[in-house]
Amino acid sequence: MKHENTAxxxxxxxxxxxxxxxxQEFTTxxxxxxxxxxxxxxxxxxxxPFEQACVIPEFEVKTYLGKKGTQSMDRTTGLAVAASGxxxxxxxxxxxxxxxxxxxxxxxxxTGSMRSISTFTKETFVQHPPYLVSATEFPNTVMNCAAGxxxxxxxxxxxxxxxxxxxxxxxLALRYASLKLRLGYTDLLLAGGVEEFxxxxxxxxxxxxxxxxxxxxxxxxxxxxxxxxxxxxxRCAGRYVRAEILACExxxxxxxxxxxxxxxxxxxxNCIQAALDSAGxxxxxxxxxxxxxxxxxxxxxxTRALTTILKENTxxxxxxxxxxxxxxxxxxxxxxxxxxxxxxxxxxxxxRVVLVTSFSHGGSVGCAVLRG
Amino acid sequence: xxxxxxxxxxxxxxxxGLGANGFMNALxxxxxxxxxxxxxDTTGFQSDQGGEVHDVEPKAWIRRLDATTIGRSSHFxxxxxxxxxEDSGIDPQTLSMMRCGVTVGTTDGESQAIExxxxxxxxxxxxxxxxxxxxxxxxxxxxxxxxxxFGLRGEAATLATACAAGNYAIxxxxxxxxxxxxxxMLCGGADSICRKTFTGFYRLGAIAPLACQPxxxxxxxxxxxxxxxxxLLEPLDTALLxxxxxxxxVLGYGTNCDAKHMVAPDPDSIANCMRLAHANAGxxxxxxxxxxxxxxxxxxxxxxxxxxxxxxxxxxxxPTSSVKSMIGHTMGAASALASAACALAIYHGFMPPxxxxxxxxxxxxxxxxxNTSREAELNIVQNNAFAFGGNNAIxxxxxxxxx
Numbered sequence: 097m098k099h100e101n102t103a104x105x106x107x108x109x110x111x112x113x114x115x116x117x118x119x120q121e122f123t124t125x126x127x128x129x130x131x132x133x134x135x136x137x138x139x140x141x142x143x144x145p146f147e148q149a150c151v152i153p154e155f156e157v158k159t160y161l162g163k164k165g166t167q168s169m170d171r172t173t174g175l176a177v178a179a180s181g182x183x184x185x186x187x188x189x190x191x192x193x194x195x196x197x198x199x200x201x202x203x204x205x206x207t208g209s210m211r212s213i214s215t216f217t218k219e220t221f222v223q224h225p226p227y228l229v230s231a232t233e234f235p236n237t238v239m240n241c242a243a244g245x246x247x248x249x250x251x252x253x254x255x256x257x258x259x260x261x262x263x264x265x266x267x268l269a270l271r272y273a274s275l276k277l278r279l280g281y282t283d284l285l286l287a288g289g290v291e292e293f294x295x296x297x298x299x300x301x302x303x304x305x306x307x308x309x310x311x312x313x314x315x316x317x318x319x320x321x322x323x324x325x326x327x328x329x330x331r332c333a334g335r336y337v338r339a340e341i342l343a344c345e346x347x348x349x350x351x352x353x354x355x356x357x358x359x360x361x362x363x364x365x366n367c368i369q370a371a372l373d374s375a376g377x378x379x380x381x382x383x384x385x386x387x388x389x390x391x392x393x394x395x396x397x398x399t400r401a402l403t404t405i406l407k408e409n410t411x412x413x414x415x416x417x418x419x420x421x422x423x424x425x426x427x428x429x430x431x432x433x434x435x436x437x438x439x440x441x442x443x444x445x446x447x448r449v450v451l452v453t454s455f456s457h458g459g460s461v462g463c464a465v466l467r468g
Numbered sequence: 469x470x471x472x473x474x475x476x477x478x479x480x481x482x483x484x485g486l487g488a489n490g491f492m493n494a495l496x497x498x499x500x501x502x503x504x505x506x507x508x509d510t511t512g513f514q515s516d517q518g519g520e521v522h523d524v525e526p527k528a529w530i531r532r533l534d535a536t537t538i539g540r541s542s543h544f545x546x547x548x549x550x551x552x553x554e555d556s557g558i559d560p561q562t563l564s565m566m567r568c569g570v571t572v573g574t575t576d577g578e579s580q581a582i583e584x585x586x587x588x589x590x591x592x593x594x595x596x597x598x599x600x601x602x603x604x605x606x607x608x609x610x611x612x613x614x615x616x617x618f619g620l621r622g623e624a625a626t627l628a629t630a631c632a633a634g635n636y637a638i639x640x641x642x643x644x645x646x647x648x649x650x651x652x653m654l655c656g657g658a659d660s661i662c663r664k665t666f667t668g669f670y671r672l673g674a675i676a677p678l679a680c681q682p683x684x685x686x687x688x689x690x691x692x693x694x695x696x697x698x699x700l701l702e703p704l705d706t707a708l709l710x711x712x713x714x715x716x717x718v719l720g721y722g723t724n725c726d727a728k729h730m731v732a733p734d735p736d737s738i739a740n741c742m743r744l745a746h747a748n749a750g751x752x753x754x755x756x757x758x759x760x761x762x763x764x765x766x767x768x769x770x771x772x773x774x775x776x777x778x779x780x781x782x783x784x785x786x787p788t789s790s791v792k793s794m795i796g797h798t799m800g801a802a803s804a805l806a807s808a809a810c811a812l813a814i815y816h817g818f819m820p821p822x823x824x825x826x827x828x829x830x831x832x833x834x835x836x837x838x839n840t841s842r843e844a845e846l847n848i849v850q851n852n853a854f855a856f857g858g859n860n861a862i863x864x865x866x867x868x869x870x871x
Contacts, residue, residue, distance in 0.1 A: 459612065
């Protein structure tokens, strides 16, 4: 296999999800097939266009992280800071003055906190004079706020990146982080994705769904952070390698003006094949696939692509996390990975290869190959 | 064995000029791109100046995609990418057949789309939001739109690391190429004039009334700006093979995080970032001929940056100037535009000036190439960028000496 001596390992994960907070509760939720769908009552103050969503009412920033330093912290940042702490504890990696400059964060978010940005923007229109906005809220309106706060809270002074990729955000964060680890810039990266539930994304989601024929997923929220290290270093330090990242491939598929299912599935199939080639894995050796599972007006390019690539493999296990946690957009990819980790930890064995597939209607496609 | 990576195309959309040559001439002449902000209503503010890009027509750049579905920042990133591809002399067909990726840095993404929707919400309620504008909001559109416009197949990623994002994007593209994960990379940054960001900085007392005066004793803050710069990067071996013009080599970069405060810059952390960039580029401070400063024109940034420079370079640091004096602070595009300036400065042999400079500040005390550009043979230059969130990124460029 390629990258054998520079392989990247997942040594822990932190998860805040509609089906449970923390790796253990999340795993139980998956095994029970628990639905995260629940009434929205009380989660947001204002009117939203539906009554139920996959929300996490039990996660409140101030009760979870304490009052100190959270006075003006928004939900996106709170989710990321809390999940980062969980990932560190889960991995057993202790941040010290000796390693803090080689420890960092790579966070996937497509917009930052829509509530913070929209609320602040609204204030510039309704205040007189218009600059009577809240100075302390201003930093929340910049997309890298959550990653910056993760660094402050957990003393991570190395790489600190924010990647935006829509539904590809999770795999982009994984690929970005893996490359930096392999190139030796850093020893530990918390990589993940975050999506908050708020009035603004709820209404946007509602409008976008109007045009879709068979979109059935409710909107969801949550955050997953993965603790990533080089496998050799993690093993040397006695930390448990939950899975290894054998490959993470992200491509664009050339689309016509109006994308169609055929083009997307062909592009995704090419990407899956490239990831398998890069990992040195045959389609026969694939044990499972963790699906994005967002069918749409375009049909189901994911199933089509996988059928093409895995046609001779009839024993593949399919993991479906999105029916449980909903459409979590920027966090979708890392929720798929968390589902893999949960499934693998439930029945430990070796050398199971799992694919994580991802696509967007803009033409971005991705595939990660994990082994655990 | 890691590949060496070079810049073979420069595309610029800025308030002082379009394209590599337009931008270079403006830098050489110390042109100012500051004018009255037209993109949003500045009623109620004491300042109304900014670095807006005027007279750009989407149709000139956007051919494959439907221009009416493209936000202003994506429009800039596509325009700069088209200019970079044309400048490189490469056949666009070649790019679409090879593994060509895109990384675009940004602070606010399609901020004008968010402003538009916010206004709609206030005026009519959330039931009446415009779907075609909602689709523009996710920041990944900045990179994905470039990939779609040119039919590219590599990874398209938007890096939202605020005002250091351009350098992050160039650094990531450099890594993709040297690790052999891509054949070509279009990389840089884009942002639009943004009511939210203008107001936020105004509230912090950080917006200058008329002019951006980096390192001046009487500097009064930033002026917000907009635009994009995209560079075409490729491995040295393929550039030589196709006989490409090589502006400069990307020698390496360093990035770190203050992990201390969301807004206030930290001189020790910035100095560490410079040392990291030098170590990764395999150089010492003595090798650096010119520094393209973050140089925002705020009291704090310029004093902290100068202190960090002196901590690393000692008491006689190289000339250090700020292109923000000419174009304002273009946020996520800023360090991409400054990187384009560095590459042009190396290739054409000059140092861009810091304009609007009148009185030296003892707290800065740098040779900031005051007011007029300077002819100079530059071998190695460094481009500084710092951001909210304590995100620092510094890229080092080197002149290519023909074999």
